[in-house]
Amino acid sequence: MSSSPPAAVIVLAAGEGTRMKSAKPKVLHDICGRSLLGHVVTACRELTPDELVVVVGHGREAVEAHLRETDPGARIAVQHEQRGTAHAVRAGLEALVKAPAVGTVLVTCGDIPMQTPETLAALALAHATQGNAVTVLTVEVPDATGYGRVLRDGEGAVTEIVEHKDASPAQLAVREVSSGVFAFDGALLAHALTRVTTDNAQGEEYLPDVLAILRDEGHRVGALLAADHLELAGINNRVQLATARRALNDRLLERAMLAGVTVVDPATTWVDAGVTFERDAVVHPGTQLLGATHVAEGAEVGPHCRLADTEVGAGAQVVNTVADGARIGAGAKVGPFAYLRPGTVLGTGAKAGTFVETKNASIGEGTKVPHLSYVGDATIGDHTNIGAASVFVNYDGEAKHHTTVGSHCKTGSDNMFVAPVSIGDGAYTAAGSVITKDVPPGSLAVARGQQRNIDGWVARKRPGSAAARAAEAALAAAERPEDEA
DSSP states (O other): OOSSOOSEEEEEEOOOOGGGOOSSOGGGOEETTEEHHHHHHHHHHTTOOSEEEEEEBTBHHHHHHHHHHHOTTSEEEEOSSOOOHHHHHHHHHHTOSSOOSSSEEEEEETTOTTOOHHHHHHHHHHHHHHTOSEEEEEEEOSOOTTSOEEEEOTTSOEEEEEOGGGOOHHHHTOOEEEEEEEEEEHHHHHHHHTTOOOOSTTOOOOTTHHHHHHHHTTOOEEEEEOSOGGGGOOOOSHHHHHHHHHHHHHHHHHHHHHTTOEESOGGGOEEOTTOEEOTTOEEOSSOEEETTOEEOTTOEEOSSOEEESOEEOTTOEEOSEEEESOEEOTTOEEOSSEEEOTTOEEOTTOEEEEEEEEEEEEEOTTOEEEEEEEEEEEEEOSSOEEOTTOEEEOBOSSOBOOEEEOTTOEEOSSOEEESSEEEOTTOEEOTTOEEOSOBOTTOEEOOOOOOOOOTTHHHHHSTTSHHHHHHHHHHHHHHSOTTTO
8 A cells, every 4th residue: 555645535426327228326336246336435445545535416316325325434525517527526625624735636436346455556656756746547458449548748758638539530549548547636636627628529627637737837747557457447338347247256256266265167156345255165156155245264155056144154065055144153054955044043063954944043053954944033952853844934914923942852844833832952743743832841742633534535536537546456456365466
């Protein structure tokens, strides 16, 4: 990072983004778990600026609400009319608590999600050490369409930045372009903004005109060429959004792999920026890890999992599972085809198996819910086994109720636990039971109707059917003497 924090960072986020073809403001579109604006603000915050201002305009209410949720410390400036980038920066300066008479002001754009704090810090450092009035961050791109071209003199100094729509054919051939990110001397920026005109094809106030103004006044204009043009690619349409998502995902996976995580197939693995790993975690193909998901040491996730805001304990195995807001204990096993809903807590060595759904459920150490069951609004103790096809009946049509199952219990298959109900430690329940009353510790609960067989029912009610013919043959075989059989 730079040796001293910038006096201010101004993030331009007022544009409409018409090419996104969306009712949502462009800067609120999401990649890798954050909005475009969220990625930018997060990177800027790592520079610890004295003040951070976001200039809003189009979709102002939605953008402001997003900022209050994600970065309530950011100051908000309103560009009531979108009259160009210089006009937006002026609005940002006016929102500062202190006028930046001394110090560096960084200006960046809210639609450049892959910019890194390291690059921003390098720009601020180059600006300070070179004594520039303004330093522009530039990149060389294969296709410069839509970008402002950086023009230099014979000594390599920046003379001006010409917007694409105002550039001549010769200028359009230039591949070095402005990233839209600048470092300014704060006082000189404020002065130069008063001299910016609207003498251009769009009748707007362009921020790059500040460079020519300051250069004409004898001040030094420098540039820092960034190493990777993808890092500073702006997002203007859904194609660019997808390209940036792929590139940012690759960056996140590379960081994880270099830190000791095995990602079996990066091409089919997607992670959010807030996902964290410990060493020797393994991620199998077709897996999405979202939000604040954490995968601990030696845990294996996938194939084909989608985990959001979920903790996976050390050595746990999670296969073909959807989980949201769950905590999976060390050594636990989940799936295949499990659904862990918010509030699920699996203890150490617990199991939620095939076609099991849980919600707001605490499942104790070593306890198993192996298959075909729903556990909702429940607390289950340690080393208990829940039989197949069990349902915790938690909703009476008006309110949810809780079920408690103790430790070392064995519940039979096809049980219904009608909450509120409690099963004591060491109790058993018979298969096919509907449990509506508390079961004392060590008891066996049997709650099912008496079986009654009605002889000859198929022959009378389904005569001539395949079932009737099969039954007739079986009865005839049973009546034949043993030596004839």
